[in-house]
Amino acid sequence: MSSSPLNLPTTATLRPTSGKILTVVIGLFAAVGLFSFIYRGIPRDAVQYGLLAAAFVYLCWLLFWYPSVTVEPSGVTFRNVARTFRVSWPAIADVRTRYALTLFLRDGRKIVAWSAPSPSRYAGINTVRPDLAGLGRPVGDRGPVDASLEVTSVPLGDVPSSESGIAAIHVRRAWMALRDAGYLESGTIEGSGVTTNWNTRPLLIGAGLVLLGVLTAVLIR
Numbered sequence: 001m002s003s004s005p006l007n008l009p010t011t012a013t014l015r016p017t018s019g020k021i022l023t024v025v026i027g028l029f030a031a032v033g034l035f036s037f038i039y040r041g042i043p044r045d046a047v048q049y050g051l052l053a054a055a056f057v058y059l060c061w062l063l064f065w066y067p068s069v070t071v072e073p074s075g076v077t078f079r080n081v082a083r084t085f086r087v088s089w090p091a092i093a094d095v096r097t098r099y100a101l102t103l104f105l106r107d108g109r110k111i112v113a114w115s116a117p118s119p120s121r122y123a124g125i126n127t128v129r130p131d132l133a134g135l136g137r138p139v140g141d142r143g144p145v146d147a148s149l150e151v152t153s154v155p156l157g158d159v160p161s162s163e164s165g166i167a168a169i170h171v172r173r174a175w176m177a178l179r180d181a182g183y184l185e186s187g188t189i190e191g192s193g194v195t196t197n198w199n200t201r202p203l204l205i206g207a208g209l210v211l212l213g214v215l216t217a218v219l220i221r
Contacts (some may be wrong), residue, residue: 008073009174016163019064027057048220052213067115069167080114086195090184097157097164116167118157
C-alpha cells in the first residue's frame with residue numbers, strides 16, 4: 001500500500017448535454033403551442049391540453065435530463081430512469097464502454113449507465129490520434145502510456161467527445177488511482193457491494209401527470 005496520504009475522488013455529477021438541450025427545446029415548443037391557443041382566443045384548448053403537454057415535457061426530462069453518473073469518494077452512482085445504483089469502489093472489477101458506460105463487478109454482475117451511451121460508428125470520423133493516446137490500453141495495464149496507439153485499438157465508446165467516453169474517463173481515473181495506491185484492497189475505502197433503489201417519486205409523478213393529462217384532454221371538450 002502506498003504511504004501517500006489518502007486522496008479520495010472529488011464529487012462530480014455528469015449528465016448528457018444533448019439530453020439537456022433536447023428537454024429545453026421540447027419545453028419551449030410546448031410553451032409556444034399553449035401560448036398560441038391563448039393568443040388565438042381559444043384558452044379552453046390550452047386548459048384541455050396543458051397537463052398533457054406538461055406530462056410530455058416531464059417524461060422528456062425523466063428520460064434525458066434526470067439520469068446521471070456521479071463519481072464520489074465512496075464510489076460511483078448510476079441514476080437511471082427507473083432505478084439508482086450506488087457502487088462502492090472495491091466492488092468494481094472493470095469499466096467498459098461498448099454500448100454504454102458499464103461497470104463490471106467482482107460478483108459477476110454488470111451495471112449500465114442510461115446517461116452515458118456510446119456514440120454511433122460515424123462519431124469516430126473526426127477523432128484524431130492525439131485525442132486517443134493511451135485510451136486503448138486495458139484498465140489493468142499499469143505501464144507507461146504509448147502515444148503511438150492505433151485509433152482502431154480504441155473502443156468507440158472511449159472517444160472523449162462522447163457521453164460514454166467522458167464519463168469513463170472520470171470513473172477510470174478515480175478507480176485506477178485508488179487501486180494503484182492500494183486503498184481498495186486494504187479496506188481503507190469501505191464497502192464491497194451495490195445498493196439499488198427504485199426512483200419511486202419521479203416515476204409516480206410521471207404516471208400521475210400522464211393520467212391527469214389524458215383525463216383532462218378527454219373530459220374538457
